Amino acid sequence: MTGTILTLNAGSSSLKFALFEIDSNSGLHPGSSGQIEDIGASAHFVARKADGCVIDDKRWPGAGPDYAQMIESVIAWAEEHLGGDSLIAVGHRVVHGGPDHDRPQTVTPDLLTALDRLVPLAPLHEPHNIAPMRAIARARPDLPQIACFDTAFHHDMPRLATRLAIPLRYETEGIRRYGFHGLSYEYIAGKLRELAPALSKGRVIVAHLGNGASLCAMKDGRSVDTTMGFSALDGLMMGTRCGDLDPGVVLYLLQEHGMTPEAVEKLLYAQSGLLGVSGISGDMRALLASSDLRAREAIALFVFRMAREIGALTSSLGGLDGLVFTAGIGEHAPAIRAMVCERLGWLGAKVDPIANTRNDFAIGAPDSRVAIHVIPTNEELMIARHTLEAIAPQSSQ
Numbered sequence: 001m002t003g004t005i006l007t008l009n010a011g012s013s014s015l016k017f018a019l020f021e022i023d024s025n026s027g028l029h030p031g032s033s034g035q036i037e038d039i040g041a042s043a044h045f046v047a048r049k050a051d052g053c054v055i056d057d058k059r060w061p062g063a064g065p066d067y068a069q070m071i072e073s074v075i076a077w078a079e080e081h082l083g084g085d086s087l088i089a090v091g092h093r094v095v096h097g098g099p100d101h102d103r104p105q106t107v108t109p110d111l112l113t114a115l116d117r118l119v120p121l122a123p124l125h126e127p128h129n130i131a132p133m134r135a136i137a138r139a140r141p142d143l144p145q146i147a148c149f150d151t152a153f154h155h156d157m158p159r160l161a162t163r164l165a166i167p168l169r170y171e172t173e174g175i176r177r178y179g180f181h182g183l184s185y186e187y188i189a190g191k192l193r194e195l196a197p198a199l200s201k202g203r204v205i206v207a208h209l210g211n212g213a214s215l216c217a218m219k220d221g222r223s224v225d226t227t228m229g230f231s232a233l234d235g236l237m238m239g240t241r242c243g244d245l246d247p248g249v250v251l252y253l254l255q256e257h258g259m260t261p262e263a264v265e266k267l268l269y270a271q272s273g274l275l276g277v278s279g280i281s282g283d284m285r286a287l288l289a290s291s292d293l294r295a296r297e298a299i300a301l302f303v304f305r306m307a308r309e310i311g312a313l314t315s316s317l318g319g320l321d322g323l324v325f326t327a328g329i330g331e332h333a334p335a336i337r338a339m340v341c342e343r344l345g346w347l348g349a350k351v352d353p354i355a356n357t358r359n360d361f362a363i364g365a366p367d368s369r370v371a372i373h374v375i376p377t378n379e380e381l382m383i384a385r386h387t388l389e390a391i392a393p394q395s396s397q
Contacts, residue, residue, distance in 0.1 A: 003088035004031065006078050007383040008071075010092070010128045014038075017074050019082070020384040028384050032081060036070055043070065047077065055081075067128075071135040075143075089144040090136055091387030093183060093379060095125035095232065097149030098174055104152075104386040107133045107145035115147070121174055124269055125232065146387040153182030154216075154223045161225045161316070177229035179216070181208045183379040188326055189221040191375050195361065199371050202321035205313050207306070208377065209329035209336070211239035211282065215306070217313040225316035227309050233268055237305045239282035242272035244305070274298045284329045284336065303336065307343035320347055322371040331359065331376050341372060 002022055009016040018033035032055060034047030047056040056077065079087050092107070098118045105111055112133060119126045133145055162177045164170075185206055192200035204218045213236040217225040227235025227244075237243040245268070253259045253267070275282035278298035280290060287295040314320045323344075325337050334356045341349045348369025356363040364372035 002086075004078075004082050004086045005089050005091060005384045005387050006075070006087060007091045007380045007387070008074070008093070008132050009379070009383075010132050011125075015070060015074065015132070016380075017078070018380040018384070019078060020381070022088075022388060028381065028388065030381065033380070036074070045073065045077075047081075067131050068135040068138075071132045072139050075136065075140060087143070089146060089387050089391045090132075091146045091148055091383040092129060092133060093150060093383055094129045094147045095150050095180065096122040096178070097151040097155075098178075099176070101147075101149050102152050102155035104146050104148045104390050106390060107137065107147055111147060112137075118174075121178075122231065124265075144391050146383075146390045148183060148383045148386045150180045150182045151178045153186045154179030154226055157223050157225065164230065175230060177226075177234075179214075179223060179226035180228045180232050181212070181214050181216070182223075183382045184208050184326065184377040185216045185218070185223065187378050187382045188324055188375055189218060192322075192324065192373075193221060195375070196322070196371070196373065199322045203314075203317040203319050204322040204324060205310055205317070205320060206324045206326060207310075207330050207340075208327045209236075209306075209325065209333075210327035212241065213238045213243075213306075213327070213329070215309055215313055217317050219317060225313055227313070236309060237277075237302050238273045239284070240270050240273045240275045242268045242276070244309075274302060277301055284333055288333065288335055299336070299339075303339045303343060306340050310340070310344060311347075314347065320349075320370055322373065323349060324373045324375055326375050326377040331374055334359065337363065337372075337374070344370070 002024060005020045005022065007018045007020065014035055014037050016035040019031035020028045021031050023029060030050050032047055032049055034045070037044045043060045045056065045058050046054060048054050094115065096118050098121060112130065115126065115130050133147070136143060136145055157179065164176060166175065185208065188206050189200065192204065201220050206216045206218065208214050212232060214226060214228040215236065216223050229235070233241050235243050250264060253264050273282055274284065274287060278287055278294045280292060280295055281287055287299055325331065329336055338351050338356055341351045349372060350365040350368040351363050351372060352365045359374055361373055361375065363374055364370065
């Protein structure tokens with residue numbers, strides 16, 4: 001099979017895209033990629049070659065085109081950039097698959113209806129994941145689309161790791177722990193099997209640290225517990241999200257401050273986390289560069305909360321053999337990695353300062369009892385792989 005796969009990762013105000021060329025002999029090769037930022041405001045389209053060189057950059061005046069037109073512009077750009085009919089499928093990241101979707105699926109009207117029912121479980125993410133599917137189905141009805149679910153990797157977690165301590169009848173509505181960032185964790189599990197095969201069979205915690213952040217406890221490359229639960233608000237403190245929060249705080253805000261559910265949602269998703277604590281920024285890079293005491297406190301709380309959650313997941317695993325850092329902060333913030341591991345000294349975790357500063361693959365000190373690694377994630381490649389696997393049987397018919 002030859003051709004090109006387009007991957008889409010849609011958010012509320014941005015759309016990330018990437019092209020992967022299919023080689024029948026050697027698999028997938030990354031091509032151009034880019035994103036549209038500030039959708040609904042002053043939309044900005046930028047595309048780059050695999051080497052990072054900008055090949056297209058434009059802005060739309062005012063509010064710009066609507067979301068469906070943005071999708072159409074990406075498809076048109078891809079087809080023009082590729083030439084001919086070489087675009088053979090589109091793969092989508094879907095944040096929530098609910099209790100039933102445990103593997104990638106071809107986008108059909110029935111699947112879209114099922115995903116609509118999941119919107120209440122991820123109201124800030126799911127509608128934006130679904131919108132491009134419908135737009136492409138209208139504009140290119142013959143172009144295969146594959147939905148890849150961020151919850152699927154955690155689907156087989158032990159039942160105790162999925163249960164919430166509320167009446168069982170609510171579980172039938174889908175109120176349970178799911179876990180997220182699954183495409184990233186699946187990619188890292190595969191890279192561990194390649195780079196550290198012995199460790200990959202052991203007890204490993206992977207830290208996906210970006211604007212959204214979570215941890216995943218793995219045994220033999222499978223998820224057994226994770227910090228995000230029912231929603232992408234849970235667990236670690238994040239860029240603008242609160243992470244683990246006593247539900248009594250929500251009741252207090254509703255009852256004593258008279259806040260609406262919409263106001264609470266905005267507070268917890270967009271005004272909390274690093275931004276809320278520091279009052280400066282939700283970007284870890286800005287906080288690390290700041291000498292403001294509020295920035296120092298936000299960093300300290302982020303590290304404290306992360307080390308505490310690693311301790312909890314170590315209990316779920318029955319011990320810890322390895323720790324892997326990935327995503328924006330995990331891959332590029334040696335200071336955060338060092339501070340976290342310092343708090344994990346009781347586990348025997350110890351970084352090599354030089355290797356850590358260089359962002360080496362192995363950053364553990366020679367006498368560290370826990371293997372410590374930095375592995376760049378690649379959710380887009382994971383989506384492309386799933387898409388290729390899903391369409392391969394179709395293409396052979």
